[in-house]
Amino acid sequence: MDDRDLTALLQDAVSDVEPGDRLAEIRAAVSTRPHRFRWYAAGGTVLAVAASVTVAALVLNPNTDKVDDTTGPMTSPTVDGPTPTPTAHLVAAYYIGDTPLGPRLYREFHVDTGIADPSEGIDALMAGPDDPDYRSAWPAGSLARADYAYDGGTVPTRIDVTLADASLRDRPSDMSEADAQLAIEQVIFTVQAQAKRRLPVQFRYGSNPIDQVLGVPTSEPLANSAPLDVLSLMSISDPVEGLVVSDSFIAHGAASAFEGQIDWQVTTLGREALLSGYATAGMDPGHLVEWTTEPIDVSGLEPGTYLFVASTSDPSDGEGVGVFTDTRTIRVE
Amino acid sequence: MVHAEARAVTPGETWDADAALEQLYAAHWRTLVRLSVLLLRDQGAAEEVVQDAFVAMHGRWSRLRDPDKALAYLRQAVVNRSRSALRHRGVVERHAARQARPPDEAPADEGISGAGRRSAVLDALRQLPERQREVLALRYYLDLSEAEIADALGIARGSVKAHASRGSATLRALLADQQGDL
DSSP states (O other): OOHHHHHHHHHHHTTTOOOOOOHHHHHHHHOOSOOSSOBTTTTHHHHTTOHHHHHHHTSOOOOTTTTOTTOOOSBOOOOSSSSOOTTOEEEEEEEEEEETTEEEEEEEEEEEOSOOOTTHHHHHHHHOOSSTTOBOSOOTTSEEEEEEEOTTSSSOOEEEEEESOGGGGSOOTTSOHHHHHHHHHHHHHHHHHHHTSOOOEEEEETTEEOSEETTEEOSSOBOOOOHHHHBOSEEEEESOTTEEESSEEOOEEEEOOGGGEEEEEEEOTTOOEEEEEEEEOOOOTTSOEEEEOOOEEOTTSOSEEEEEEEEEOOTTTTSSSOOOEEEEEEEEO | OOOGGGGGSOHHHHOOHHHHHHHHHHHHHHHHHHHHHHHHSOHHHHHHHHHHHHHHHHHHHHHHOSHHHHHHHHHHHHHHHHHHHHHSTTHHHHHHGGGOOOGGGSOTTOOHHHHHHHHHHHHHHHHSOHHHHHHHIIIIISOOOHHHHHHHHTOOHHHHHHHHHHHHHHHHHHHHTTTTTO
């Protein structure tokens, strides 16, 4: 056993350690300065020199769709006023949007500065998405709350979601079975993101399990479906919808793409491409992987509203599953 | 642009603490947690140690002001805090519950022999004296130079060499029994 063997041994010994994402907790612990949604580059001064370090930042935690749904927009959510709020945190919610394979779930982040609560994910579902391309299957007033069940331990073992409206037991006549199934997945992925664990989810009405929701059998706790079967293969985390950028920005998100290649564009609202480039996501069969762009310089664009478009590449020239795309509106000032 | 003239200055001076935190987190979070796992053998505790190290680094940014220095500080903080955590009785027990992994996090194709080998290496590391374990992790996992290790641990370079050589000899002996699996 020589030095190289030792290196290989130690590398291997921890190769299966995939740490949970704690960026939101760290941000919350350090956020003391008063400002609103703060784009992490805060104007161009940082980004002008950030290119060299961003290459290193491409080595991102690849856990995106596993449980690390706090890998959120690179904003540093803090609050106005002199009193720091140590609980500022990101809430990931999944919404329904269209893809080449039909409706799937996209992840969107919201900042919550209140007390962290298991119900805030379902609150976000009912409040609806910021991105106008998405929709939620859960109107306001449909879900009452989410709670963790502990089974006597200190770690949650199950998430209970309580319906507020008993009529949700049956599938509406204008909803397809597939849509009902996706609506259930929307809740499961969202509350799991909140718990940061892929826990089984029990739907309830009142204090008892309910036998079906939207016609989907729910007597027993439900597991999530395989991420690649229900999630959009491209989801943008950054920029958040409507982000104001002054000089340049870095985008990031999660994707499952051929050879990990992500194409991005900044376009007019009419989808005329003005800037383009690519980023690389790692590859992790069965899961979405984080990607991050180099700083995107928009200082040459007229002030106005544009689209940031991120797509999976499609080497098959249209014969494969097709290109998964997510978009965000940005405002350049 | 907020300050056009800022383009001329060096990266360290233009990064604020938040930007440094984001960048260093993106690039080093996983590696540092894995480093701490080598030292502690407990992923839940390792994540807490590294989380605390990042918070501490953010607080010291005005004195660091340089990504390389900040990374060196993070490494040092992770080693020191892992050592304290290890000395704190019951750390493993307290955090054992946190290790419960969601079922889909276990690699589906994980063979018994891979997991067994990893666990044997971590067990063997745990049997080494503290300094030897730290030196081996910094040298063979992070690939640091003797000078960098000496800085991180606050010991002389000669000591680094001695710990590395004793540590690797002991580790080899401990693992010799499992050569068949390695």
